[in-house]
Amino acid sequence: MNIIVITIIALCAIGVAxxxxxxxxAQKFKVYEDPRIDEVxxxxxAANCGGCGYPGCRAFAEALxxxxxxxxxxxxxxxxxxMSHVGALLGHEIKAADPTVAVVCCNGTCENRPKTNIYDGAASCTIAASLYSGDTGCQYGCLGLGECVDACNFDAMYMDEKTGLPVIIEDKCVSCGACVKxxxxxxxxxxxxxxxxxxxxxxxxxxxxxxxxxxACSVACIGCGKCVKECPFDAITLENNLAYIDYNKCKLCRKCVIVCPTNAIHELNFPPRKEKPTDASVAKPTAATVKPVAKPVAKSEADTAAKSEDKENGTSDNK
Incomplete structure (x- = not known):
């Protein structure tokens, strides 16, 4: 009996110690966590998409x-x-950032970029890109296997069966960058x-x-440099035979679109251009179409002519 009591007392003492x-x-190695992190x-x-550059919203809140x-x-x-609400919580003034949207920089449709072989491997763009250069003559363009569509968590993309290219639904795109990666x-x-x-x-x-x-593609950029020369805002650069338009400098004048010989430059959501009148529609009237205008007769000459006519008519009546 004494052994049991002593055992219980010893265990309690060990537990308390x-x-x-x-x-x-715990107090020595306690990590303090700012309560504002939970508020942010x-x-x-809570999309946890990684578009902010952090693995999740919690990590982004800690960084903020x-x-x-x-x-x-x-x-x-x-x-x-x-971001304005977060700035108010943290006491920072936030400048509104320009909204962005994903853009597909490839127009290699089935018509513009004919296939040269048939790919019969795994339905993954990453695997296809690592195995070979693609099923067309262009090794840089879209592989058409829809890995970007699978990566989108907001149903903002789909593959167009007719063109073989991904299409972005602008109203649903949140610019998370998952498709880019x-x-x-x-x-x-x-x-x-x-x-x-x-x-x-x-x-x-x-x-x-x-x-x-x-x-390889009928609408490819051929690096001619005409768009670079035409741009009045120095928004276009040419590097590695490829033109690039800086959206921070571009003023949307559309002059580069007109001079591009392969229609490689796209313009979205612009009103249709006004057609310039042709030479036939503004042709000058010919001599056959011009009607002669009667020369006005002076009043004195008109009166004299009228009197002489009445005199002749009166003489003929007397006869």
Missing amino acids: AAIILYFV EESLP VKADDISNLNCPVGGAAV ACPNSIIELRKKGPKSRRIFVSCVNKDKGGIAKK
């Missing part, structure tokens, strides 16, 4: 709270409204939406020389 030791250890996390959309300046941090899903050929880019959703961009990523690029 262990608890005291654990308490002091609740304000975020710890940062001295959050002007370079942005939640593409929440947009300006969410998923594309092994880097044909998808995040660009500013622009005023009234109007955008101009080079819909090609082919870096081959003009003749080779043109042979």
